[in-house]
Amino acid sequence: MAVSSPKTPFSKAEELALLVTKWIGSVPSVIVHTLFFIGAFLLVLFGADLDRVLLVLTTLVSLEAIYLSIFIQMSVNHQARALANVEKDIDEIQEDVEEIQEDVDEIQEDIDEMQEDVEEMQEDIDEIQEDVEEITEAEEQ
Numbered sequence: 464m465a466v467s468s469p470k471t472p473f474s475k476a477e478e479l480a481l482l483v484t485k486w487i488g489s490v491p492s493v494i495v496h497t498l499f500f501i502g503a504f505l506l507v508l509f510g511a512d513l514d515r516v517l518l519v520l521t522t523l524v525s526l527e528a529i530y531l532s533i534f535i536q537m538s539v540n541h542q543a544r545a546l547a548n549v550e551k552d553i554d555e556i557q558e559d560v561e562e563i564q565e566d567v568d569e570i571q572e573d574i575d576e577m578q579e580d581v582e583e584m585q586e587d588i589d590e591i592q593e594d595v596e597e598i599t600e601a602e603e604q
Contacts, residue, residue, distance in 0.1 A: 476537065477537055477538075477540075477541050479534075480533075480534040480535075480537035480538050480541070481537075481538050481541060483530075483531075483534045484531075484534050484535055484538045487531060487534075500520070503516055503519075503520045504516070
């Protein structure tokens with residue numbers, strides 16, 4: 464049976480995907496992208512051909528979109544596995560809670576039985592007390 468190492472190349476790729484998607488969803492990413500687009504259109508003011516700028520910009524944006532969709536899907540898969548692990552943990556906790564509830568129910572039954580025993584003992588003590596009073600009254604007469 465082969466033992467897999469805890470760090471596989473795929474887990475490193477997943478880490479990268481999580482970092483990229485985290486960065487893409489941040490304010491600095493919005494700023495960088497905005498500056499990039501402004502810079503691309505400023506190239507036209509400095510003499511670059513508009514068609515060529517748009518072609519390069521469109522190509523870069525398309526490639527970025529492809530890679531982002533892959534990274535996002537990897538992070539979604541990662542989150543799905545994490546949720547599955549949490550669900551498994553919740554199931555185990557639920558089983559533990561059910562076992563504890565059964566134990567509590569058994570303890571409650573034991574307490575009820577003890578309470579009945581105490582009540583019976585109290586009745587016996589009351590009867591003994593009555594007998595002692597009767598004997599005491601009989602001796603006084």
